[in-house]
Amino acid sequence: MPQPIKVHSQHPPGGRCTLYALYAKELSSSLGLDRRVVHTDRRDAHGEGFPALLVKGVALQPSDGVILSPEDICAGLASAGLDLSAVPDLAARLEAIQERFLEGVECNDKNEGLSTRCIHAGEIKDAHGSPHTPIYTTTTFKFDSTADLLDVVEGRKAGSLYTRYGLNPTLFSLEEKLAALEGAEAAWVFSSGMAAEASLFFAHGRKGVVCIGDAYGGTMEFLSSQLPELGIPTYFLLGSELDGLKTYLEAGAGLVFFETPTNPTLEVLDIRKISAIAHEYGALVAVDNTFASPVNQSPLALGADFVVHSATKYLGGHSDITAGALMGSKHLLASVWGWRKNLGQMPAPETASLLARSLRTLVVRVERQNATAQAVAKAMSRHPKVARVLYPGLPDFPGHVVARSQMQGFGGMLTIAVKGAYEDAVWAVDKLKLFAIAPSLGGVESLVTMPVTTTHHGLATEERVRRGISDTMIRLSIGLEDAADLIADLEQALG
Ligand SMILES: Cc1ncc(COP(=O)(O)O)c(C=O)c1O
Structure with a gap:
């Protein structure tokens, strides 16, 4: 039996968009259907656009009026006249997707205000009474037995193992705080904003990246020369050229990336609108929220799938650390982890602790x-x-x-x-x-x-x-x- 999905204020439509995009991906690969996730004109309790899953032009309806379940999808597909007999386990596949999504949604089920989250989110309970997470300046962690080590290595237990993997309590604690600030299911911390962008592009941009509007010079260089050298197509549009976005998405680009406000003209790009267009074609959306910071803008709640930060800027806030962050759903962040690990993009625990210190006053x-x-x-x-x-x-x-x-x-x-x-x-x-x-x-x-x-x-x-x-x-x-x-x-x- 699928569990009821909780939709709370930190996960309004962005969460649903992500779940629907995952459903759509499954329908596309198992039934060869067009992937289309669109925002309709309906508004939910948060005043946000209401995403819908379209199959052959028909919007599938959630039976609870809130969010589509695997049963709703199977019933909708059958009434649209689709023969599901070739995929007898379709409902089970959709349920597995829903369950993975739920794990992430439930991990952040708090409605505390942003200032409270800045101070309390992620802090570990220290045996000596430290009011904030101590710095674990260790590269490795010891175990009582081989069986205990294998529990962590093989993923049966969460735990610390090796700092370059990101498996260090100072980093875990910071990442929980970073996720809470953007209302995300998960966050990865990086050694710089460019490191976060690079891993994001490698994990999710290989089918092509569309960059809208002006962006930081390093991002532009990476997108315009380095990714194409690896055979990854990249496309550029001015903010005033949004009509051209569909052409690149039809050509197969899988990731739309933009800053808002942009550098240096402070152009404001419409996160809801761009996310809706991208999702219509099954593409993912990443917003560089460095200029705005989580205090001023929450891209995930507006429909984006990822938020990226140069934490060197407002998050660090004192011009004394270089760091980056990527926030999104657990499911989408999972494939970024290996890139970060093997490119060696972790910040040192000392830097992570300084960043956590700064976030308390963000x-x-x-x-x-x-x-x-x-x-x-x-x-x-x-x-x-x-x-x-x-x-x-x-x-x-x-x-x-x-x-x-x-x-x-x-x-x-x-x-x-x-x-x-x-x-x-x-x-x-x-x-x-x-x-x-x-x-x-x-x-x-x-x-x-x-x-x-x-x-x-x-x-x-x-x-x-x-x-x-x-x-x-x-x-x-x-x-x-x-x-x-x-x-x-x-x-x-x-x-
Ligand atoms: C908007 C924006 N994004 C990303 C970056 C890259 O961040 P970092 O210098 O931490 O690698 C910068 C750097 O100036 C930036 O301004």
């Missing part, structure tokens, strides 16, 4: 950065030497409406385009005193860069223009200094 840091960035954006939009301010929190910003529908706060990143030429922008940047000229973001100290000299330095002028990046753009990462001091610094620099 909400207070990011809320303050949101408020200061909004004040700086407002002041800069009134400044006579500033031509444009790109910030999702400004009501006249083109992405503001979508940002309001999918973000709880607008983040600590903004870009200003000064009037004049490249030299005028360089002159202003070099006069800044509180903002440090440095190519990173998300830390407690405010940083400044010009995309044309850093992240987008290697791009041809026509390509920069096509992406809306000008020579006079200055990107600001707002730290935790007083808003008035940051505004005064910008005003004196602009002159």
Whole structure:
């Protein structure tokens, strides 16, 4: 008997989308059916779109009105006139999929607020009373007997074994916290954001990756030159070219990847809409949530299948650690594990502990950065030497409406385009005193860069223009200094 599926606030439609995509994959391989998971116009209790599984244009209906069960699917297929006799164990296969999904859903069945999760999620009970998880600076773990070792090696018992495998209590504890922050069933921690992306692309992008909008320079390089060298097709679309997405999905691309808001133009991409299109073709969706952070945006709840982070930025928050994270369903993350293990992409336990330390203050840091960035954006939009301010929190910003529908706060990143030429922008940047000229973001100290000299330095002028990046753009990462001091610094620099 299948168990009833729990759908709770941390797993609204993203969880259902994932389950339906898994059902659809099975139907496709066992019956040769088209894979189609679409969002209909219906809204659930969370106000979110309601996914449906379409078979030959007919939406299969959940008998409980909430979520499809294997019986619903078999009944729907029979009433659509499909002959199931060639696959007598179809119901059993779908039940196995549902059970695997349920294991993941149940592991995160808590409704605590984000600040509480930042502090308490994943912390282990320490025999000496430490209020947080200690650092296990060991590479290996000993066992009382060969039988005990084999229990862990052969997967009968969860346990620590070898740190490069990720089997270390400091890492387990951090991963539970990371998963809880994104409302995910599971999370893997990595030695950098690029390491997380690389393993994701190797595990789930081999049929082709579509990258939408602008992305971090390293991601662009990996996608545009390194993956194609391995024979993996990659495709690129501007955020304004979404109509072209179906062409690449029809060509077989299996993973859609994008940042939102993007770097450096802060373009806001519609996570619900892109996820719906991708799922219609059975493709998976990964959102780089580095700029927004889990405080401001929850891509899994909006329909994405994966969230990736450069934890070097807001999650780490102090410009003192390099790390990455990938969140998603247990089932989808399972195939990423081996890539991370054999590419040796684990952070050291010391780094993991520092990251867990930082996560405890994530909400207070990011809320303050949101408020200061909004004040700086407002002041800069009134400044006579500033031509444009790109910030999702400004009501006249083109992405503001979508940002309001999918973000709880607008983040600590903004870009200003000064009037004049490249030299005028360089002159202003070099006069800044509180903002440090440095190519990173998300830390407690405010940083400044010009995309044309850093992240987008290697791009041809026509390509920069096509992406809306000008020579006079200055990107600001707002730290935790007083808003008035940051505004005064910008005003004196602009002159
Ligand atoms: C949005 C975004 N994603 C991913 C990365 C890569 O992260 P890392 O430097 O931790 O490898 C960066 C780095 O700047 C980034 O800004």
